[in-house]
Amino acid sequence: xxxxxxxxxxxxxxxxxxxxxxxxxxxxxxxxxxxxxxxxxxxxxxxxxxxxxxxxxxxxxxxxxxxxxxxxxxxxxxxxxxxxxxxxxxxxxxxxxxxxxxxxxxxxxxxxxxxxxxxxxxxxxxxxxxxxxxxxxxxxxxxxxxxxxxxxxxxxxxxxxxxxxxxxxxxxxxxxxxxxxxxxxxxxxxxxxxxxxxxxxxxxxxxxxxxxxxxxxxxxxxxxxxxxxxxxxxxxxxxxxxxxxxxxxxxxxxxxxxxxxxxxxxxxxxxxxxxxxxxxxxxxxxxxxxxxxxxxxxxxxxxxxxxxxxxxxxxxxxxxx
Amino acid sequence: xxxxxxxxxxxxxxxxxxxxxxxxxxxxxxxxxxxxxxxxxxxxxxxxxxxxxxxxxxxxxxxxxxxxxxxxxxxxxxxxxxxxxxxxxxxxxxxxxxxxxxxxxxxxxxxxxxxxxxxxxxxxxxxxxxxxxxxxxxxxxxxxxxxxxxxxxxxxxxxxxxxxxxxxxxxxxxxxxxxxxxxxxxxxxxxxxxxxxxxxxxxxxxxxxxxxxxxxxxxxxxxxxxxxxxxxxxxxxxxxxxxxxxxxxxxxxxxxxxxxxxxxxxxxxxxxxxxxxxxx
Numbered sequence: 001x002x003x004x005x006x007x008x009x010x011x012x013x014x015x016x017x018x019x020x021x022x023x024x025x026x027x028x029x030x031x032x033x034x035x036x037x038x039x040x041x042x043x044x045x046x047x048x049x050x051x052x053x054x055x056x057x058x059x060x061x062x063x064x065x066x067x068x069x070x071x072x073x074x075x076x077x078x079x080x081x082x083x084x085x086x087x088x089x090x091x092x093x094x095x096x097x098x099x100x101x102x103x104x105x106x107x108x109x110x111x112x113x114x115x116x117x118x119x120x121x122x123x124x125x126x127x128x129x130x131x132x133x134x135x136x137x138x139x140x141x142x143x144x145x146x147x148x149x150x151x152x153x154x155x156x157x158x159x160x161x162x163x164x165x166x167x168x169x170x171x172x173x174x175x176x177x178x179x180x181x182x183x184x185x186x187x188x189x190x191x192x193x194x195x196x197x198x199x200x201x202x203x204x205x206x207x208x209x210x211x212x213x214x215x216x217x218x219x220x221x222x223x224x225x226x227x228x229x230x231x232x233x234x235x236x237x238x239x240x241x242x243x244x245x246x247x248x249x250x251x252x253x254x255x256x257x258x259x260x261x262x263x264x265x266x267x268x269x270x271x272x273x274x275x276x277x278x279x280x281x282x283x284x285x286x287x288x289x290x291x292x293x294x295x296x297x298x299x300x301x302x303x304x305x306x307x308x309x310x311x312x313x314x315x316x317x318x319x320x321x
Numbered sequence: 322x323x324x325x326x327x328x329x330x331x332x333x334x335x336x337x338x339x340x341x342x343x344x345x346x347x348x349x350x351x352x353x354x355x356x357x358x359x360x361x362x363x364x365x366x367x368x369x370x371x372x373x374x375x376x377x378x379x380x381x382x383x384x385x386x387x388x389x390x391x392x393x394x395x396x397x398x399x400x401x402x403x404x405x406x407x408x409x410x411x412x413x414x415x416x417x418x419x420x421x422x423x424x425x426x427x428x429x430x431x432x433x434x435x436x437x438x439x440x441x442x443x444x445x446x447x448x449x450x451x452x453x454x455x456x457x458x459x460x461x462x463x464x465x466x467x468x469x470x471x472x473x474x475x476x477x478x479x480x481x482x483x484x485x486x487x488x489x490x491x492x493x494x495x496x497x498x499x500x501x502x503x504x505x506x507x508x509x510x511x512x513x514x515x516x517x518x519x520x521x522x523x524x525x526x527x528x529x530x531x532x533x534x535x536x537x538x539x540x541x542x543x544x545x546x547x548x549x550x551x552x553x554x555x556x557x558x559x560x561x562x563x564x565x566x567x568x569x570x571x572x573x574x575x576x577x578x579x580x581x582x583x584x585x586x587x588x589x590x591x592x593x594x595x596x597x598x599x600x601x
Contacts, residue, residue, distance in 0.1 A: 040503055041422035048415030048478055049430055051407075052437040055445045055471040062448035074451055122339060133340050135586060136347050142582050144532035146550040147571035150557075151350045154357065154564050162353060162370045194346070248438075255441025258534045262554060276443050283447050284539060296444045303439050 060300065066293035073287045084294040093270060094278065094295075101275040101302075104189050105253040111193035112249055113242065116200025121230075123201070124208050134205070138198035145195070149262035152191050153178070181271040184264050188272050192259055196252075200245050207241030208234070251303050275299055351575075358382070358569035365565050381569035390570060392545060393552035400465045400537075400548060401530035407470035408477050408526045409519060415474075416481030417507055421490065437475030445472075446539050453540055460541045465548075468540065469530045477522045484518035485511065520588040528578050549574045 067084050069076040088094045119137060123130040140148060155161060156178050164174030177187035211234065219233045235242075257276045260266060266273035266281075275295060283292035357365060358381050359374035418424075419431055449468055453459035492514075493506040501509065512519070534550040541547060547555065553570050560566060582589065 038422075038424065041418040041424045041427070044414040044418035044422075045427075045430055048411040048474055049434060051411055051467075051471045052434045052474050052478075054467065055449075056433065056437045056440055058452070059440065059445040059448040062451065063444070066447075074454070119343065122336070122343075129337070129340050133344055135583065136344050138582070139351070139579060140347065142528050142532075142578050143575050144534065144550045144578075146534055146554045147354075147574055148350075150553065150567055150571060151354045154568065155350050155353055160366050160368060160370065162372065165368070165370050251439055251441060255443045257443055258550070258554070262557075276441070279443055280446070280535070283450075289447060292447055296447065299441065300439075300444050303441065 059296070063293040063296040063300070066289050067297055069290055071288070071290040074289060080290075084290045085298075088291060088294055088298075093273075096270055097273055097275050097278045098298075100185060100271070100273060101254060103185060104192070104256075104274050105250055107186075108189045108192050108196075108253050109246055109249045111190070112196045112200045113245060115193060115197040116202075116204045116245070117235075117238070119197065119201045120204035120208055121234075124205060134201065137201055140195045141198035143195075145256075145258035146262055148191070148195055149259050153263050156187065178264055179268055181268050184268060184272045188260060188264055191263065192253065192256065195259070196249060200249065203241050203245040204238065207238040210241075211237050247306075250306050254299060254303055275302075354568040355572055357564055358572050360565060362565060381565040382573070385566050385570050385573070389544065389547075390549075390552065390573070393547050393549045394573075396462075396546060397531055397548040397550075399462055400469065401527050403462065403466045404469040404473065404530040405523045405526045407466060408473045409523060411470070411474055412477035412481050412522060413507075413512065413515075413519070415478045417485055417511065419478065419482040420485035421493075434475050434478055437472070438479070440472075442472060442533070442535050446535055449536065450539055460543055460546050462546075464540050465537060468536045469533055470526075472533075473526045473529050477526065480522060480525075481515070481518055484515055488514050517588055520585060524581065524585055524589050527581065531578055 066076070068079060068081060070078045070080045070083075119133075123134055155163060156175065158164065158174065158176030158179065161174065161176075164176075167174055175183075177183035215237070216229060216233060219229045224232065255276055256274070257280060260272055260274055260277050261280070264272040266277045275298065279292055279295040279299065282288045282295060356372060356374045359377050359379070360371070361376055361378045361380070364371050364374070364376075415434065419427065445468070449464070450459070453464050458464045488511060492510050496506045496510050497503065532550060533548070534554065537548040537551045538554065541551070549570075553567065553574060556563075556567055556570060
């Protein structure tokens with residue numbers, strides 16, 4: 001948190017920002033000069049806006065347009081209304097994709113958030129060892145997913161797996177989750193949570209450091225147990241950071257592609273084929289742009305709905321800000 | 322902090338067991354890959370497995386470094402560095418406007434920019450591919466840089482506007498009174514104080530571009546345009562399952578990003594916390 005705050009927990013950083021921007025609005029920088037139209041801020045904003053439109057507005061317009069067409073690669077043959085969507089939702093494989101994605105995202109985000117919080121509580125004090133571990137946990141997050149996928153594929157192969165060798169030493173049966181229709185998706189989800197925990201740890205640590213020591217001390221003096229402190233004090237105070245963490249992870253997990261592609265390839269028997277992988281296949285293996293565009297919009301829609309729902313949920317319960 | 326001195330020794334032991342266990346779970350796969358990459362061919366698929374690579378060899382690394390991997394490294398570097406430059410240029414200006422000026426349509430423009438954070442790369446793959454075919458810029462650095470920087474820009478703009486807000490405006494106001502232009506105030510006064518924020522944005526952009534996969538896979542086709550992740554992905558199809566080479570390539574691809582991250586971690590973390598608290 002910025003050093004200028006310091007007026008207790010009730011005035012969050014928002015208040016500071018608002019105060020500054022209000023002052024600026026009256027001050028030299030933001031004043032419309034002589035009441036005339038000021039082009040300067042628009043010029044500053046424009047390049048960024050145009051660049052970003054290239055991956056927001058343009059793709060959405062494109063996807064809406066193509067999702068309503070019967071297509072042959074990129075050639076639009078006929079307007080078919082919602083037929084692409086109707087066919088998709090009636091397709092059992094697509095229903096499987098949808099369920100797989102929901103499992104992968106919801107379980108994955110829950111695991112990642114929990115791991116991140118648990119580790120943050122373990123590592124929050126400045127001690128020897130903690131800083132090193134914090135760095136280590138972040139390494140998978142900055143590693144490219146192709147390498148992670150292949151690394152785990154190599155580690156989890158049934159035949160030459162060192163894990164199975166170690167399990168065998170203590171007389172436990174070996175694992176081969178990637179060829180099991182029941183275990184492949186959970187394995188994929190866990191590997192992904194392993195990858196993303198560093199990110200959630202980082203946000204949780206930032207959130208924890210923003211909680212004033214007095215708040216926790218007060219709870220301790222009032223005789224709250226560790227668990228009660230965690231549940232009634234720490235977790236509620238972490239809500240804004242949790243929101244940031246959960247939204248970012250949800251969007252990133254829905255759109256994940258390399259990890260499923262290279263770790264399981266959607267198999268066995270489509271048991272790990274998530275929406276994103278199906279979208280890639282419709283587009284670049286079957287060249288069916290109509291279906292691929294429809295899936296794109298389903299994906300974007302899910303992202304937006306979930307982001308909005310989380311936002312509402314947390315807003316509704318956050319009364320102290 | 323309060324209980325530190327009174328901590329019984331079994332708690333300390335338990336803490337260390339926990340730290341080592343977590344460290345092992347996170348680093349284990351990396352160490353196994355590193356060990357594999359240094360093994361001679363016969364030892365890679367040996368059962369029971371050899372955990373330490375002995376006899377040690379660098380032949381896997383030699384193999385991939387003579388096979389086209391240097392080209393992939395070059396491509397990735399070019400794309401990542403150029404994307405960083407574009408992102409910084411664009412987001413400094415937009416972030417500054419958002420932080421310091423009130424103007425008509427500002428919130429609508431910011432909203433349009435922020436929707437970019439809710440867009441996954443995958444949702445744009447098809448349109449960008451189409452765009453590339455129309456302009457005949459598929460399979461060039463240009464479209465990769467354009468796509469990468471467009472993706473990172475929303476986060477960078479959001480982050481930097483938060484960062485600019487945390488810098489008190491008095492210095493700029495003083496400079497303006499002294500007769501500096503508004504652009505001058507931005508470049509001479511604000512940017513130097515925002516350097517940690519700029520380093521953060523550059524670092525995040527670099528790592529993002531370096532690791533980006535799906536756009537690079539779809540938007541390029543020739544062997545000489547492959548970036549590192551695409552190159553490694555296609556190793557399986559090009560050379561079959563040769564774990565020694567694959568892990569060697571993986572280790573080489575991780576190295577630059579990990580080093581950068583370790584060296585600049587302080588900037589990275591400080592920047593992230595500053596941005597996160599103004600953001601939400």
